Amino acid sequence: MNDNANMLAEKMMEELVAQLQSSHPSLREIPTFSSLPLISETMNHRNVGNAAIANGDYQKAYHEYSKGLIVNPNDPILWCNRAYALLKLGHPELAIVDAGRAINTIDQLHVDERNKFGLIMPTFGKERKDDLGYEERLIQLKLKAKLRECQAYEKLNLLLHTQKSCVELLKWKEEYAEDNIPFQWWPEVTRLQIDSKKKYEEEYAKFGDEYKERIEKHGEWVFRGSYPWDRRQIHRVDDEIFQKLQKKIEDISSSQVNLVKDTFEELGNEPHYGLRAASDISANTVIFEETPFLCVNSKAKTRCDYCNKELKTFKYPCPRSDCTEFFCDNKCYKQAYDLYHRLICGKDFTDITEVVKDEETTSSLYHLFIIKLFAIGVLRNICPLDIEEIQHLRRWEHENSSFTAISIEIYQKIMQILGIPQSDFNFDFWVYISCLSAIKSNVRTGTILTDSVSLYPLTSLVNHNCNPNAKLYIESDGSDASSFTKIERNPQNYELFINPSAFLDRNAMPKAEFNTAELKTKEEIKKGNMITINYVNFPELDDEERCRMLRNMCGIKCKCSKCSVQVGNV
C-alpha cells in the first residue's frame, strides 16, 4: 500500500475505533490507533504469501508471512500458514513452533474483546464458500494448526510426539463436537496416528530400549549448519570479520601467529579459519592465553559465573538477594552485569533447569548457555548470531545434530522468561538452533568433570590434527576423573559422544590460577605451519575409535595422515 492509502486506512480505522469505544465501554482501554495492527498491510502479506504457496515458492511464502507477522503478530492465519510453508521447505522443527504460536494466538483471540470487531486480525479470506461464522473458523484454524504440528512431528520421526499430538487433536474433536465444524483432514489425523504407532512398534521390536530412548528424544533430524535464508555461515569469513579477528589474534599472541582463511585440503572445500606460525616458535612456548567470553555452570561446584574460576574460599554473590549468580569479586560482577547479567538478574530459571535435568549434563549446559547469548542479543539489540564475539564461529553440521524434542520447550521458556515477543524474529527458533550448533562446535569444559562450559572465541580458531604440534590447557582442579573413565572405557556407548571434556589435554594439565585457555607449542613450529591441537586427546583410543569420536563428538571427518587410513571405515 502506498503512504496515502495507508494514511486513509489509519484515519478510517481511528474513526471506527472512536465510534466503537463510545458504544462499547470494554473497548475504552484501546489507547490509540497506532497500537493497532495495520490490518490491510497484514492482509496484503497474507495474500502474497498464499499466492507464493500456490506457485510452490515456499521460501517466498515464508518471508511474506514473516513480514506480515512483524506488522501483526496476532494473526493466527499467518502463523499457521508459515508453519505450512516451513513444512514444505523441509524444516518441520520450525513448523512445530509456528503451529504452537498459531494455537496460542487463537486462544488469546477467543478471550480478547477487541477482536469481536475485527480490530486484531483481518477476517478470513473471502474465497471461502462455507457459511461458517468467525468463531467457528477460528476453531477450524486451531485444528489445522494442530494438524501441522502432528505432521511436523511425523516428519522428524518423533513418533511418540506424533501420537501424543494426534490424541490431543482428537480430544479437541470431541470438545468442539457441538460446533459441528467441518474438517476435511480427520482421515489424515487417523493415518498419522496409526502409521506412527505401527512404525514405533516395529522399530522398538527391532532395537529395543535404546531405540526408544533415542526416538523419544531426538527423532531424526539433520542440520546442515545454517538455514537457507541465513547467510552468516558464508559471510563469517568476510574481510571485515577476518580483519577484526586477525587484529585480536595478533594482540593476544604478541604477533607469534597469523590468522589465515583458506580452503585447507584437510578441512574440505569451504573457506576455513586457521592459525599459522608467523615465525619459528620454539617448543613449550605459550602462544596465547584467553579468558572465556561466556560460561555457564551446573552449580555442582562454586564457580564464578563470569570468568568460570573455581571459588574455593571467597565468593561475591549478586547483590540482589533473589539472584543465583555469584562471582569472584565486584570486577567480575560488573563485567557480567554489562555483558548479560542485568537482563537475567533475579529471573527464575527453575523451569528450564527442571526441563533439562534429565538431559546429559553437557547438553543441559548448552541450553543454559543460550539464555546468556539471547540476553546479550537483547541488550545489544541484535540477533544473537550477530554478536561480534561469536559471529565467526563455525557451526556444527552433522547427522548427530543437537536438536532434541525438548529444545522447543526450553526455547519457549527462555523467550518467556526473557520477555522476548514471539514475533521478534531476531530470536526466532532457527536462531536458537543455529546458536546451539555454534556452541556445540566450540565450547570447552572447564574441568574434567563436566560441571561447566566456556566459550573461548579465539581459541576456537585452532584446528584439529591427530598429530598436533600444540596443546590446549584449561584449568585442572585435580578432580577425580573416575566418573569420566567409566564412560571412556566403552566407546560404543552413546554417552561417550556427548562429553566435550575431551577437548582438554588431560595428560598434562598444569594448575592454572585463572580459568584461561592456554595454547602452548608441543614442539618447534616452523614459520608458516598450521597450529593444531588434538580435539580428542585420549591416548588409549585406537585410530578407529578416535575417528569415530571425532565424527560423533566434533562433527569432524579428519583427513590428517594418521586418520586417512581410517576415514573409509567410520
Ligand SMILES: C[S@@+](CC[C@H](N)C(=O)[O-])C[C@H]1O[C@@H](n2cnc3c(N)ncnc32)[C@H](O)[C@@H]1O
Ligand atoms: C573449533 S573450529 C576450528 C576453526 C575452524 N576451522 C573455523 O573455520 O572456524 C572447529 C571446526 O573446524 C573444522 N575442523 C577443524 N579441524 C579439522 C580437521 N582436522 N578435519 C576436519 N575439520 C576440521 C570442523 O569444521 C570443526 O567443526
